[in-house]
Amino acid sequence: MGAHSCPALPYRPPTDLGLCPSLAPPFPTSSRSSSVAQLFPPRPRQRPPAASAHPAGGLITVATCSLNQHALDFDGNLDRILRSIKIAKERGAKLRIGPELEITQVRPSLFRDTHLHAWQVLVKILECDDGLDMIVDVGMPVVHKNVIYNCRIIIHNRKILLIRPKMWLANDGNYRELRWFTPWMKHKQTEEFWLPKMIADVTGQVTVPIGHAVVATQDTCIGVEMCEELFTPAAPHIEMALDGVEIFTNSSGSHHELRKLRTRIDLIKEATLKSGGLYLYANQQGCDGDRLYYDGCSFITLNGQVIAQGSQFSLNDVEVVTATVDLQRIRAHRTWSSRSMQAAGNQEAFVRTRAETRLSTDQDEDLVDAIVDKEGEFRYNLPEEEIAYGPACWLWDYLRRSGTSGYFVPLSGGIDSCATATIVFSMCRLVAKAAAEGNEQVISDARRITGEDAETSTYVPIDPREFCGRIFHTCYMGTKNSSNETRQRAKALVEAIGAYHVDLNMDACVDAIHTLFTLVTGKKPEYKVHGGSQTENLALQNIQARLRMLLAYLFAQLVPWVRGKNGALLVLGSANVDEALRGYYTKYDCSAADVNPIGAISKVDLKRFIAWATKAFELPILDDFLNATPTAELEPITGDYVQSDEVDMGMTYEELSIFGRLRKQEKMGPYSMFTKLTTLWGSKLTPTEIAEKVKRFFFFYAINRHKMTTLTPSYHAEAYSPDDNRFDMRPFLYNAKFGWQFRSIDAKAAAMPDRRRKEDGGEDEQKTA
Template identity: 25%
Template sequence: MSSKLKIALATVNQTPLDWKGNIKNISRSIDEAKSRGVELLCFPELAITGYGSEDLFLSYWYPQKALEQLKQIIPMCENITIAVGLPVRIQEVVYNCIAVVENKQLMGFVAKQFMAIDGVHYEFRWFTPWKANETTSYEFDGECIPFGDIIFEKNGLRYGFEICEDAWRGKLRPGYRLKEKKIDLIFNPSASHFAMGKSKTREDLVCFSSKEFDATYFYINLLGNESGKMIFDGETLISKAGKLIFKNRLLSFEDYQVSIFEYDHQKSNYPEITSSHDKNQEFVQAASLGLFDYLRKSRSSGFVLSLSGGADSSSIAILVAEMVKRGVAELGIKTFLSKLNLKIEKLGDDPSKDIMTQILTTAYQGTENSSKETFESAKLLAKSIGATFYDWEIGTEVKSYTQKIEKAIGRKLTWDKDDLALQNIQARSRSPIIWMLANIKNALLLTTSNRSEGDVGYATMDGDTSGSISPIAGVDKAFILQWLRWAENELGHHGLKYVNALQPSAELRPLDNHQTDEDDLMPYPTILEIEKLAIKDKRSPIAIYLILKDELGLEDELLKSYIRKFFRLWSRNQWKRERIAPSFHLDEFSVDPRSWYRFPILSGGFEVELEELDSY
């Protein structure tokens, strides 16, 4: 009886409804694995359809179409065993399954037992959990195929599955029952969204699982920005006896990656590996891959960005530059351009800058309240990364709108009475012309609002919230500010020197007002601390006050005023969050009401809870 098995884990960058492209990635992975003598190949969860198929899973035809794709895959599996994820409908319910095919024979379907229902996950809407230890048969292509909670054997080695969320359910997880069945190998095919710091959590889970279940544990995740918001990092992990013995390179720009492992059941001295976790690196790699996939899958020709010279728009410009630099380094110029369907006739000594000139178009849209410093900051940054740079004044447009309103209402607008209206008309006046530029270029307009500003509504609807995709809406402003300093020093983006010297300001009031964001709101680190407790941990205003009064070292009344401002602004600005452009999920939590945190548009605004602060 053999105790050896050549195993491969294949991550794939899939797209809902791209049946040809998805099958191509799977078939190429199988071909590569077979050419290298692989005996058992495991793909991620829902690899045939893509995880982000949303309500397509509820239809009758979509799961059926997935089974038709499986029929195409089966003949590819001569002299190899593969495990691949897909939805399977039985009468009125749909199950999230792994199909196991061995030597062109379908051996069975394993059904997921636990649904992910927190944060960005909504699996109970589409899938029904399978009951532990239950099996049935499923008619497929004229044969009755085992279906449910089943295990398999290869080369005398017994193996089973935990499908993504199955592994996160403590003592209820299938791994404990697999241990009772003397399983040698456990595979975890997953569709686990990227978040900064999450890779370390997965490593801990995989190492714990291998030791707890006395089995070698294999983890394989989907790859890329599959369907718009969630990014998958394509992580592949292997652990034996509580030690991490394999980890791949994450967040690849490739269509697929095949990681091969020579497994020997008798071998106990696999070298343990260590890995590093840097949130700054994770952020730039995930966001740049997210932008790359969004650009190519939307079939757009490039990006357009209103570049103000401030932190938010500058961070997005750098992310696009990093997308080009990292994509070219990994794929090569020819493949990179081909995947984006771009043609550049002649490239100079710095190809990345030449590509940037075509991919990213920026514009500085000044008013009488814009400073020379932000103009120079924007101009220098665009030049340093090779982006096309325009600048124009929108004072005429602002004046035209203002005069029309003044004539209609019969009075002059003043900063004393009409501060908010006068600020917002400047931001909104920038939107039509930058949208026009994006339309002319068949490009995606990049929105510049961040999560902290989303919390408190410090963004002009149809102004700086206007766009096709909002790359940094999932991260807080304090992170962006420190990341820009890191990017200048560690990534060599010296064009950020002016950006990092500026104090964040909307520059919408007269210059002699010396407007700053933190004067309008509160310190960004304070917003972050309140936000974490209020949104991530779901604490009440009083609980937040009691927690932060000692931690932040602020005067009691000042802290209370910040908490009141946060909750009042949060409540009245839910409608804005409902309308923000699609954003990448990049952090451990989000304020996106369509994918993470739901809140009523109309509410009592925490008035009772905030009044209770006075008693403390």
């Protein structure tokens, strides 16, 4: 099958988008409509073929929405839903869909009154005049026969056409939907659902169908596919397409993860490339108070091509993507023989609920100019850009909803705390850009956070450095083991981004703890470089690390008071995913914080992000962090010794990333990881050397697994995160000796040849076993 051009409605982004230039899809804009999606420019005007005006269906305008919903925020969630309906109506849409569980948010707390309030919100949606003469699809939990389902409610002219429960639930990784919901197990079947009286009083209906069905209008047919269902091998859209469904809706709560967006889009493109059809994807946007950030990027595809797309990262609470398409293009795409034979086979038909309306209109002179042909593909954000904007948007939502007045970061002069600070500065840049473009919600939130009077203030945060100075606070907590280089790097960074900075020495606090211990026990511990044991050395390092956590919370509570302001600050952590995986940090040290924007990002990706931000954010000081040796600076510096993270760990950060992906994503234990790495590393390391690295990793992973139970809540960005909360549900007490596994590795390593290349660059040595 060849590619087909796809007509859609062009638009100009509104002035309150709040997007960085690199965030907006690179589609040239048009002045014909005001939509969040940006499309390619139209080709020279041509009147479509006469077949497009077939009485069975012509042009249809559809809308899909990204909403920044918050768990159990019924007032705010309703307001955003109604705004999206109003925008869709103004753009002429006849079908509007929103994200998954948009009334309660994607992870509803199952209080008994949650269901009551969800129905009360639905009453307001049914009564909304903007929703008349269009099909509106909203999401909420529904209890049917004492079973709770995740449902879509399909509405038309104050009538409920169908309640469609979700059939396949995500129950791994970040999602454990079976804790809350039960899947609808009755394939292509419906039942009667008795409506609550408050709904019946509005709709005049007593019962409505609930189940696996589709909605038929006078000119087309609409089928629902919900989030996880798209990812299943036997996705519902296949059977629906063969039964004549032409429009598919997918209401989703899909979180951001580095390099994930392409997978999501490819699945939807493939869904309509083979089957033909118009696919509307609506995704949640923002942070609902959890570890995840939902990255929006709602989009529309037609016959395997993306024709309209919203932003992936945005500070907007409501984004509506619209497109106008010709239904005849779907029918033309489906005329190929093999598809027709499968469709004509002995298929069990879907139950159809009828909507007495036509969604399409015949083409006229005004709409001809609105049709464009897609000529390219939108640009995906680089992983470095995803790190810059995803955690930044997450931090903004967390800050504005937490009731606090800013963030506090203990700066070490190393690349991890540098990355955290740079992400906060990225957040300030997003806020400044959104405010400059007139985003009233962002301006209002910024005024409240900075302590401005909501009624009289005219403050607009259009300077990111100035805004950073109001809400971002840092502190360098030095000791006699700290170097002047790290102190100066920390100072230069905060000067570049405009943060409020404190520089202190905490030796008096450290010495007081040392003195107390010696006074009580009569023993004086020493560092290793001064002749102390490994036990003494670790204890003395941990004293410094844990005191930094105490000081961080002290300053976070009192610095606003020192500056004559109200409120307190949220403490940000700066431990990366590889350190958590290896357990290379002190439990309850300054990695213990309120939230951590880099806790699921690898050191390798963080360095790439810093290299990118050096130019993108015009921060040349970041080069100094890239070139510095990672060090905790918890041991004395001598003439021949400077502490190094990678030396302490016995492995590089790059190796840790590989260990992490093999352990989590490829589900490898010690032996299978060793055999895998002998093929990856065999040309540079002996089998015995690889065996020692694998055993060392698993030993330290096992003995430090308990640290995951107290890991600071982190922005989820990596598929190999060891986060103990839901995502990586494993024991936190292992037999760290791995006796059977390590013996198997040793036996295998002893039997394997050395495949390292000869120093003269010759061929690999011949295998002898």
